[in-house]
Each structure stands twice: as C-alpha cells, then as structure tokens.
Amino acid sequence: MIIEHLSHTADEAIKVEGFGLDDLFRNALKGMNNILKKGFCDTVKRFDCQMQIEVESTSKTCLLIDFLSEILTLSYVQKAIFCGVYFSHFSKNKLVATVYGTWFDQFEEEIKAITYHEAHIRRTEKGLWETCIIFDV
Amino acid sequence: MMQKVAKEHIIKLEDYFWEIPKSFRADMLVPAQILAFEELLDDIIEDRSLNQLVNVATLPGIKKAALVMPDVHEGYGFPIGGVAATSHPDGVISPGGIGYDINCGVRLLRSELQLEDIREQLGPLSKELYEQIPSGMGQGGNIRLSLEELDQVLSQGAAWAIENNYGIEEDLKFTENKGKMEFSDEQFVSVMAKNRGSDQLGTIGSGNHFVEVDYVSEIYDQEVARAFGLEKGQIVVLIHTGSRGLGHQVATDYIRKMMSAMADYDIKLRDRELACVPFNSEEGQEYFKAMCAAANYAWCNRQIITWEVRKAWENVFGKKGGFLKVLYDVAHNIAKIEEHTIAGKEQKVIVHRKGATRAFGPGSRELPEAYRDFGQPVIIPGSMGTCSYVLAGSHRSKEITFGSCCHGAGRRLSRREAKRQVNAPNLKEELQERGIHIKAGSFRGIAEEAPVAYKDVNMVVETVHTSGVAKKVAKLNPVAVIKG
Numbered sequence: 126m127i128i129e130h131l132s133h134t135a136d137e138a139i140k141v142e143g144f145g146l147d148d149l150f151r152n153a154l155k156g157m158n159n160i161l162k163k164g165f166c167d168t169v170k171r172f173d174c175q176m177q178i179e180v181e182s183t184s185k186t187c188l189l190i191d192f193l194s195e196i197l198t199l200s201y202v203q204k205a206i207f208c209g210v211y212f213s214h215f216s217k218n219k220l221v222a223t224v225y226g227t228w229f230d231q232f233e234e235e236i237k238a239i240t241y242h243e244a245h246i247r248r249t250e251k252g253l254w255e256t257c258i259i260f261d262v
Numbered sequence: 263m264m265q266k267v268a269k270e271h272i273i274k275l276e277d278y279f280w281e282i283p284k285s286f287r288a289d290m291l292v293p294a295q296i297l298a299f300e301e302l303l304d305d306i307i308e309d310r311s312l313n314q315l316v317n318v319a320t321l322p323g324i325k326k327a328a329l330v331m332p333d334v335h336e337g338y339g340f341p342i343g344g345v346a347a348t349s350h351p352d353g354v355i356s357p358g359g360i361g362y363d364i365n366c367g368v369r370l371l372r373s374e375l376q377l378e379d380i381r382e383q384l385g386p387l388s389k390e391l392y393e394q395i396p397s398g399m400g401q402g403g404n405i406r407l408s409l410e411e412l413d414q415v416l417s418q419g420a421a422w423a424i425e426n427n428y429g430i431e432e433d434l435k436f437t438e439n440k441g442k443m444e445f446s447d448e449q450f451v452s453v454m455a456k457n458r459g460s461d462q463l464g465t466i467g468s469g470n471h472f473v474e475v476d477y478v479s480e481i482y483d484q485e486v487a488r489a490f491g492l493e494k495g496q497i498v499v500l501i502h503t504g505s506r507g508l509g510h511q512v513a514t515d516y517i518r519k520m521m522s523a524m525a526d527y528d529i530k531l532r533d534r535e536l537a538c539v540p541f542n543s544e545e546g547q548e549y550f551k552a553m554c555a556a557a558n559y560a561w562c563n564r565q566i567i568t569w570e571v572r573k574a575w576e577n578v579f580g581k582k583g584g585f586l587k588v589l590y591d592v593a594h595n596i597a598k599i600e601e602h603t604i605a606g607k608e609q610k611v612i613v614h615r616k617g618a619t620r621a622f623g624p625g626s627r628e629l630p631e632a633y634r635d636f637g638q639p640v641i642i643p644g645s646m647g648t649c650s651y652v653l654a655g656s657h658r659s660k661e662i663t664f665g666s667c668c669h670g671a672g673r674r675l676s677r678r679e680a681k682r683q684v685n686a687p688n689l690k691e692e693l694q695e696r697g698i699h700i701k702a703g704s705f706r707g708i709a710e711e712a713p714v715a716y717k718d719v720n721m722v723v724e725t726v727h728t729s730g731v732a733k734k735v736a737k738l739n740p741v742a743v744i745k746g
Contacts, residue, residue, distance in 0.1 A: 130678055136338070137677065183522055187534075194514050201507050202457045232399045233704065235468040235746075237510040238362040241517070241534040242338030259338055261362045261510075262469055262677070 128156040137234070137260040138243075142253045147215050149246065149254040150189055157193050157239070158206050160260055161232050166208035172225040174205055181219045186246045186256065188218060193239045193258070196224055204228055237261040264532070267312035272296070272303070278729045279662065281327075282316060289532075290319040297663060298332040299725050305674065305717065306334055311341035317532045318346050322540075323353020325611055326604050329663055331618050332725040333672030333717060337361075339535025342617035342673075345666045348541070350599055350610040354529070355546045356538035357520065357553070359614030361595040362513040364553055365560030366471075366504030368641045369437075369591035370652065371568060372490075373497040373575075374584030377477040377741070380497055383578055384699050387475065388742040390574040392701040395473055395567055397746030398465025398506065399703065405463045405566065412456050415463065416448035419558030420591075423565035433565060435630050437591040438620065441561035443554035443598075450552040451508070452515050459508030459559055464566035468703065468746040470670075470711055471503040473571060474643070476650060476738035486636045486654050486735045490589055498738060499575075499586060500650060501567050502643055504595065505560035512556045516549040541612055550597070557596055564591055589652075590630075590639035594619045594669035602664055613664050621655030621667035621732045640732045644719035645671045646700070646711045646745075647693045650738040651723045658730035667732045671719035680715035681706060693743075702745040711745065 131138040139156045143149030158166050178195050182188040196207050205226030214221035238261045246256045265287070273281045275295075280303060282294040294315045298306060306312060311334050318340055319328040325347045334343030339358035348354050380387065396403045407415065415422045420441025423429050434440045448456075466473060478496045481487045492498070505512075520537040523545045524530075529538060539545045568588065575583050597614045604611070622628055622638045629638050637654035644650045648671070659665045675683070686705035689712055693700055702708050727734045 187518075187521065191518060194518070198454050198458070198511060198514075202454060231703075232468075233706070235399055237469075238514050240338040241521070241537075261338065 128152060131257060137262050138257060140255065140257050142249070142255040144253060146185065146254055147212055149256070150192060151210060153189060153193060153258060154196060154207070154210060156258065157197065157236065157260065158208060160234050160236055160262070161200065161206055162229060163233060165206050165229065169208050169227045171227065172209060173228045174203055174226045176203070176224050176226070178224060179221045183218065185217050186244050187241065188220060189246060189256065190239050190241050190244055192220060197236060197239060199224065199226070234262055264313060266310070267307065267316060269307060278725050282312065287316055290316060292319050292324050292327050294319045295327040295329045297329065297725060297729055297731065299721060302332050302717065302721055302725060309336040311336045314339065314341040315344060317536060318344060320532065321346060321348060321354055321356060321536065321538060322529060323348040325349055325609070329666070331666065331668040332722045333617070333668040333670050335673045337616070339533050340616045343668065344616045345618045345664055346614045347602065347611040347664045350612050351542040352540055353612060354538035355541045355550055355597060355612055356536055356614065357513050357516045357549060358535045358537060359616050360513070360553060360597050361616045362510045363504040363595055364509035364512060365557035365593045366595040367560065367564065367591065367593040368643055369501040369564045369568065370589040370641050371499040371571065371586040372492060372589045373499065373586050375497045376495045377497060384742050387574070387578045388699040388701045388744065390578050391473055391571065391742070391744045394570040394574040395744060396465045397468060397703055398462045399468055399746055402461030403463060403465040405461070407460050407463065409456065412460055413448045415562045416451060416555035416558055417446055418442060420561040420565040423562050423569070428566050428569040433568065433588045436588040437561060438593055441565065441591070443557045445551055446554035446558050447551035448555050450548045451512055451555050455508050455511035455515065458511050459506065462506040462508065463563055464570055465506060466503045466567065466746050467506055468707060471746060472646070473567065473744040474500045474740050475742040476500060476740050478736050479649065479739040480737040482734040482736065483654070489633060489636045490639055490652065490735060491587065492652065492736050498589070499571055500641070500643060500738070501564055501571070503563060503567065505556045506563060508559050509556040512552045516552065519545055520549070553597060557593065561591065590641065592619055592639070592641060600665065602660060615666055617669050618666045619669045620665055621659040622665050623655050623657035623659060640667050642668060642719065642723055643670050645713045645716035646743050647698055647740060648713050648719055651719070651734060652736045652738065653723070653726065653732035654735050655732050656730055659732060662729070663731055667726050668722050671716035671722055673715060674717050675715040677710040680712055681709045683714060684709040684712040698740050699742040707745050
C-alpha cells in the first residue's frame with residue numbers, strides 16, 4: 126500500500142497505488158481519511174456504524190472518485206470516519222460495498238470535495254494500479 | 263502532451279493586460295486574457311493556471327474572452343481567479359466555473375470604535391470571537407434546522423436570518439442581491455446536501471476561511487471612503503466563508519450528473535472538471551436553481567456569523583462598543599445572469615466567477631442607493647498578517663473583465679509546501695509581537711495560511727487599480743484573526 130503526498134497550489138493531492146483495483150480503492154480511502162484526521166484509522170478499535178453504498182459511474186477512474194465522494198458525504202452526515210470497507214460487488218463501472226465507520230469529535234481538515242481533475246487510473250510497469258487524486262480543501 | 267503556455271505565446275495589450283490568442287490552440291473559441299503586471303505574469307506562468315484558462319476558452323458558447331485576474335492560481339478545471347461569460351440561454355453553465363464552495367464570499371462590518379479604543383482588549387475580543395463563532399469542523403454549529411426551516415433558508419437567503427432575529431433589515435440593503443438569488447429552487451438540492459447543511463449555519467469552516475478584526479490604516483479616496491463610512495484608524499471586521507458542506511455537496515452532485523449528461527449534448531472537453539451542459543437544458547436549469555439555493559445558504563451563513571460577531575462585540579465592549587453595520591457583502595464564487603456589451607451590442611450572458619469579485623461601477627442599478635454614485639465596494643482580503651483592501655468598482659471593469667476584479671492575494675505555495683517552510687508557533691509569536699492576535703483550531707492551519715504562501719496582495723491590488731477595473735479606497739491592517 127503506497128500513498129504519496131504531492132504538491133498542488135490550491136489543494137491536497139495524493140498519488141495512490143494498489144495491487145488490484147479493490148486494493149487501490151481501499152488505499153485511496155485510507156489516503157482520504159488521513160487528510161480528515163491523520164492516523165485515525167490506525168488506532169480504531171471499534172466500528173460504531175455501518176452503511177451500504179452502491180456506486181455506478183462511466184469509467185473506473187470516475188468510479189473511484191464517486192466512491193470516495195459518497196463516503197465523504199457519509200462521513201459528514203454520520204459524523205463518522207469510515208475506515209473499513211467490504212466490497213460485495215466490484216466491476217469496472219459499478220460497486221456495492223458495506224462501509225464501517227467510527228464516530229469522531231472533530232476533523233483536522235475539511236475536504237470540500239474530491240475532484241476528477243488529473244485523476245487517471247493506470248497500470249504501472251510493475252503491474253500495480255495507480256492514480257493521482259486531488260482533494261479540494 | 264499538451265503544450266504549456268510560455269511567455270512567447272502571450273501578447274502584451276497594455277502594461278497590465280495580456281492575451282493568449284485564439285491561434286494558440288485549435289479548439290479555442292475565444293482568446294484567453296490575463297489582467298496582471300508583468301512581475302505577476304512571470305509568476306503565473308510557473309504553474310498550469312494559463313493552460314487551464316486556455317481550456318476554459320473552449321467552452322461552448324463562451325463570449326469575447328476567457329479571463330483571469332492578477333491573483334490567479336492553479337485550480338482544477340477552471341483556474342482560481344477565472345471569469346468566463348457564456349451566451350444566455352444556449353451557452354453552457356459549468357459548476358467547475360463557480361467552484362465547490364458556492365458563494366464563498368466576504369462581508370465587511372464597520373464599527374464606531376478606533377484602534378486606540380480596543381487595543382487593550384484585543385486578547386479578550388479574540389477569545390470571545392473564537393467562542394461565539396464555531397468552526398463547524400466537528401459536531402456542527404449552534405443552530406439545528408428542521409428540513410422545513412432549511413428549505414426556507416434556501417429560498418429566502420439572508421432574509422431568513424433577519425426574520426429570525428439574527429440581524430436587522432438594513433443588513434440586507436448592503437448585501438449583494440440583498441442576500442437572495444431569485445431563481446433558487448430547493449427541490450433541486452439533494453437530501454444529502456440538505457443533511458450536511460442542517461447544522462452548519464453560523465460556522466466558518468477551515469482552510470482559508472476566517473473572521474478578522476482590522477483597522478483602517480490608509481485612506482486613498484476620501485470621498486468614496488466617506489460614502490462607505492470609513493475613516494482612518496477605524497475598526498472593521500472582515501468575514502470570509504461560504505455555503506459550507508451544503509454548497510460542496512451541490513457542486514459534487516451536479517458535476518457528477520453533468521459528466522454523464524455531456525455526451526447527450528455532444529460536448530467533449532479536455533478536463534472533466536469543466537463538465538458543463540447548455541444553460542437552457544433540464545440539467546443546466548436544475549443546477550442553476552440548486553446553485554442559487556446554495557448561494558442563499560451562504561448569504562444566510564454570513565448573516566448569522568455577523569450576529570455572532572455582534573454578540574461577541576457586545577460581550578466585550580458592552581453598550582459603549584456601538585453597533586457593527588454591514589458595509590458590504592459580496593460573493594466571489596458564483597454564476598449570474600448579467601447584461602454586458604459584446605461587439606458593441608448589449609447581450610445577456612451567464613458570468614461565471616470562480617475566485618473573482620463583481621466590481622460594478624457607479625450608476626449600476628444593482629448597487630445600494632448610498633453607494634450608487636461611487637461604485638460597488640470590492641473587498642479584497644490579503645493573507646493572514648498582511649493587509650486587506652477596500653476598492654470601488656468602476657466602468658472599466660464592464661469594458662474589459664465582465665464587471666469583475668480579483669478576490670484576494672492568490673496562493674503561490676501549496677499547503678504542504680507552506681507547512682514545510684513555516685514554523686507555526688514562531689509565526690504566531692511573531693504576529694503577536696506585531697500586535698496581531700491569532701486564535702486558530704491548529705498550528706497546521708496557521709502554517710498553511712502564512713503570508714509566505716500567498717502572492718503580494720499590494721501588487722495584485724495595484725494591478726486592478728492601474729487597470730481602472732477598481733479603484734483603491736482604503737487599506738486595512740489586521741489586529742486579530744480567528745480561524746477554524
């Protein structure tokens with residue numbers, strides 16, 4: 126699991142990698158949660174809530190951004206950070222998942238949105254999946 | 263690989279005005295223009311904001327030119343500091359041209375006190391403001407709205423706050439559009455967006471949002487300053503925030519919708535964040551009505567923060583603190599239907615301003631009567647610890663920038679780089695020694711917003727002043743900064 130922070134004048138940007146697409150999505154979620162509250166998911170000992178999500182998009186890159194947007198919205202509405210995810214269906218354009226969240230007191234950073242800008246899921250020479258994600262903060 | 267805009271691609275029109283001609287890229291429908299002194303331009307070229315501007319110049323229905331203000335910096339899709347006008351009603355509307363923080367904007371309150379009246383109480387005042395104004399980063403603010411109340415906020419804007427005793431009728435007179443966009447329709451705002459907005463009224467959020475106490479350090483135009491109720495040494499309060507999670511969700515929802523809908527209108531773009539549809543399409547109309555509703559939420563938010571500031575003011579100074587009057591409230595992330603002269607003809611256009619302030623000149627019907635002879639107040643916040651400006655819009659803005667002006671200093675370092683370069687505890691101490699009290703949620707937030715992370719606001723303001731787009735009226739220097 127590799128998450129690298131990049132520089133972007135306006136926002137927070139990360140480069141994320143995964144062995145498979147589902148791994149990439151999990152790592153991207155971890156990257157987003159680390160912006161909301163650094164290290165929170167590393168110390169979570171219990172889940173307080175679980176939600177079902179279903180996301181359908183026009184491409185795998187859009188699916189990743191829409192997946193993160195969906196969970197970000199849930200974080201704000203449920204006042205929880207969703208560190209756990211179980212995919213019951215995962216294809217190029219659609220996923221169904223159960224996400225597990227833990228309630229929190231205060232975010233460290235407020236992410237306004239996950240942008241599609243410069244996001245592009247591709248295969249690296251090493252056979253990993255990678256993309257850059259820019260967060261509007 | 264896309265060709266990066268370089269200096270040799272740019273033509274000088276004036277000392278402060280530059281153009282990337284349509285011939286730069288085959289898909290440009292109009293030229294791209296830059297309002298900036300050459301020193302700023304040299305900096306602007308470094309990031310990718312001008313390539314983003316060139317992409318904006320390809321939007322279907324764009325008129326005259328895609329523009330950036332001198333505080334421009336790289337965004338996503340549209341550059342921040344961008345202005346684009348598309349033909350009404352068949353040109354496109356693009357949520358990316360407004361930004362995720364719909365109706366992010368500034369409001370300036372003027373007090374009856376002078377710097378020497380409050381100098382000794384700056385510590386308690388900062389503390390009281392920090393206590394009265396929640397950041398909303400955790401469990402929300404102090405106001406919980408029912409769905410019915412939230413719908414009223416979305417349709418009435420700042421007037422909802424006045425009706426519910428969070429202000430006075432006169433506040434509305436000095437708010438752009440009287441704090442309400444008439445085309446709003448709350449039925450096009452999603453349930454999730456409404457959920458996010460239900461407990462965030464009266465909160466500032468994080469990032470570059472703040473409440474700041476300043477004193478008027480310099481007056482450049484006595485007559486206009488008098489009309490705006492400003493004098494040297496006077497204390498004013500500056501509020502910078504927007505539509506919070508509700509607006510962010512509206513933008514997210516509709517960018518996603520438009521990305522799928524674009525194919526139906528045969529629109530192909532270089533950057534997905536420019537996603538757009540014709541204004542008069544079903545999706546275009548739904549977004550515009552939802553955007554207007556989110557803009558109303560933002561005006562109501564700044565009105566309630568005004569009430570919180572007034573409460574803090576009274577708690578610290580009692581009756582002798584006097585009353586804080588609204589000088590003006592103006593949006594800098596919004597799309598509006600306006601009339602502009604293009605090729606000698608008056609035309610209705612949809613003006614997208616993303617990180618750009620409206621700057622209408624004297625005589626405009628849109629201005630409060632008290633300011634109509636002087637031009638619209640344009641409020642330009644600088645970076646934390648530097649200075650801010652009050653300007654007055656002029657007719658020149660209608661001629662060259664679709665009635666628009668810069669909106670701030672403009673970021674030059676990423677937040678990560680700023681955190682790397684700045685020692686926040688030292689900076690806080692340094693600012694304290696200079697008489698500036700900072701109350702912030704974290705040292706990280708202070709480092710990210712350090713002056714070194716921003717361009718020189720003086721140079722940005724000099725550009726717009728020299729261009730005639732807006733004229734300098736007064737300079738403000740901070741004495742207390744409250745951040746989320």
